[in-house]
Amino acid sequence: MVQATQVQLQVDVAPPPLRIAVIGAGAGGSSAAFWISKAKERQDMKVEVHIFDKNDYVGGKLGGSVFVRANKNMFRATEEFGLNVTDLSREDDDMTVWDGDQVILTVSDCQPEP
Ligand SMILES: Cc1cc2nc3c(=O)[nH]c(=O)nc-3n(C[C@H](O)[C@H](O)[C@H](O)COP(=O)(O)OP(=O)(O)OC[C@H]3O[C@@H](n4cnc5c(N)ncnc54)[C@H](O)[C@@H]3O)c2cc1C
Secondary structure, three states, X not given: OXXXXXXXXXOOOOOOOEEEEEEOOOHHHHHHHXXXXXXXXXXXXXXXXXXXXXXXXXXXXXXXXXXXXXXXXXXXXXXXXXXOOOOOOOXXXXXXXXXXXXXXXXXXXXXXXX
16 A cells, blocks of 8 residues: 655745726826836835726826916926926916917907906
8 A cells, every 4th residue: 555645845936916907097097007106116016007998098088277386296297207387377367278289379358257
């Protein structure tokens, strides 16, 4: 009669990285994914970030008509990405529409109707 001896093998296997799924690549989702990735670099975290969107572009319904200092995350992003910020405010209070490259509409003497 043969007696088999069981030997428990020990293999060092690195634990799988945490996987984070972000649903939606709008301002909220893409921002979350970006800052998690930054934290991953800075803290040497073992995480994978995957971002999913039903559309094939990033940005969601992001609009940008109000860009003020109070919007701290937006200004922080301009610094993080090294973007130039152009001050479009004027002393005469014209209203302007900026298409991302140039001013496409200027309406002078904008006053609320009485
Ligand atoms: C014309 C306009 C001007 C604006 N101007 C300003 C401004 O000047 N300043 C300001 O701070 N805010 C402004 N906003 C508001 C700002 O754009 C929104 O608050 C912001 O975009 C919301 O971001 P979000 O990521 O929450 O949502 P969304 O941008 O709506 O992103 C949601 C994402 O999720 C995806 N998604 C939805 N359902 C699913 C699904 N089932 N599976 C996978 N993906 C899915 C969508 O495709 C989208 O990409 C403006 C908005 C508009 C429309």
